[in-house]
Amino acid sequence: MIENIFSTVTDPGAWSAVLRELIACTNSRSARLLVMNADATRVVSSIKENLDDNYHRQYTEYYVNACPWRPELQQKPPGRLYSTYLHFSCSQSDFLRSEFYNDWAGPQDIHHGVCGTIYRDSGRTVQLLVQRTGGQGHYTEQDTAYINHFVPHLHHAFQLSGQVADRCARAEAVALAAESETLPYFLLDNSLRVIHCNPGAEELLGVDTPLIFRDGHIGVADEVCNQRLQRLLKDCLAAAESRAFQTTGGSLDVPRTDGARLQLLVRPIHPDIPALTAKPAGYVVVYLYDPEAGIAVDPECLRRLYSLSEAELRVSIAMLATADPAEVAKRCFISLHTVRSHLKAIFAKTGSNSQADLMKRLLTGPARRR
Template identity: 25%
Template sequence: MKNAVTNFPLETFSELVGAIYDGLLETIPWQKILGRMRSELGANYVTLILRSPGPGDQGLMVTVGDVTSEGLISYHSHYYAMDPFVGLPSEKVVTTSEIMSESRWVASPFYQEFLAPVDVHHLMGADIRTDDGVECRLRVCRSLNSPDFSERDKAFCTLLLPHFKRAVHLHGKLDLIESERRLYAGAMDRLMVGTVILDENGRVLQTNAMADKILRASDGMRIANNMPHATHAADNRELQRLIKNALVRHGNQKVATVVDAISVTRNSGLRNLGVVVHSVPLSEWSEGKSRPAAVIYIRDPEHKAQAPHDIVRQLFSFTPAETNLAMQLANGLSLEEAAEELGIRRNTARAHLRAIFSKTDVTRQTELVRILLNSVATLGIGDN
């Protein structure tokens, strides 16, 4: 069967539509479908501009064809401002011949300086605008020796546009979710908490950087056969029991979420790891395999969440000297030890401490340490 508009096999068209949505999962989104379109349309380049370049912004685009990095850089940095093929009607496929004469097109600086050197003569495209404000451009190019785009070519692209629009909208939603995930994962790293997410079979789906660091050391906990284990037999039996309970609770929506904890012994003799096992509620609309079913939080008491010097100073209006002392005290040093570490006299340290107490409205060193450790200062640690 063929589509009446394009005289195009529906089976092939269905594959192309599927490739548009599969493009959401590609490392470089939509690269495969753009390659298919290039082949089907006899184009030398096909480009999807996801974010248009502008002053101080190189934009974001996916291009297939024999494109060079120099060509992309020159467009991002200079030629985008000369491009006459912009501001097209939303979701309407047009060619250059519909917006300007052939003589005007080939005489334009954009054509002469940017397109002609890479053998681009015919241009077809459409602008896509989603309801949430995303605007992107689809562009298809042919060489000088190729025929101009036909009504069939335009109809073919027109049929694909609604699917590109939906896919771009979904990509924005997925990107937001991924950004949130990275923010929360980063916050857990800054708080020095390892997170291990397990699927319904107890296998590791994802870990954060802190969990990777703890598990790589194999000091108390490790990963074996893609599953978490405690290195001591008794601890491991208890850990596996807690994980099993969490997985059972995950599959039963009528049972409350379970949270259990265990102290895990370390071979090195360092203080035990604190481990919390938390079941993940089953979503009402969950389906398929490899869903998050349980999460393990791991805290190594030997790791200190070192807040950035500047953040502590700004947060509490400390002087640089007061900040240095406060951070030494937060790391567990006594006033005398902190003074020695900083190379200052004890009387000077006491004077700084009085000022610190006044600015934080506390009267005891233990209260000060609690305020510092419970503040948002540790969240100001930058990514490595």
């Protein structure tokens, strides 16, 4: 059992084997492992053994908070499991009259259980629940003590697996940010601190730049632009942590002391990590583009690649010089409404969802001049 528990550190799929062995060695009917939010009011992910899929879905979506032991379990110290027959104020007769039993537990012949919090950190609570039928009898003090013998190992395994998953998520975030090394970039973690940058970004730190860094956080000298940047960073981080894949970030023109402008392209990064063993990892990448460095793409290649009209091509090229649609309108001698119409068509043809997404495609795609 202990060997199987620690194999979950690198193989989250091994939790199924742990639950099966726990069921077998405790003469139980079924078992569930619930990864919940910090307040233990919502199931984020779960693994179950010997439970019908439909009944389990009903439990995670509704009955988890209808269980008569749930309020009292919230108050019990973590680090051990408790017998529902011995350690809760809800009597067995009251349980048998509850909605939870009549609509969910009873149809599955679930009469007894042990449950408790085996791991908790700042973002999640992990609970283990093991059940018996009426014929198998309740969990005695001896039964509960036997199961609690494994709880420290379960806690340690979750702690280690979270550390491993965090490192894997960070490595994947770096790889995603560096999909194309053509743009300088800074990678920010879930506290919006810079944790990585490529050589191009390092070079920018040594020249006259509007970027400022305080305690590892990135900002810009212009106060209005900095407020917009901080909002954009927070929005992208929220999108990354909630897995809002439709959110692709935004772009920002930042004034420099020489009168020129630096473009910041801000995007969320969503590393693919096992939801069972780690908190959702959110990262944000800030790409830097200097329009003064010259046109970065081949216009004819860009036109052929995405079947752009001449007007759409002019707007696309103008976007490389400024992220402000109003400024694009001035450069192209067209109205702001026309710019937005062209952008809508350009987004559709390039498969982009935002200006930041479009800029990333233009500056790192096949049309970029090498």
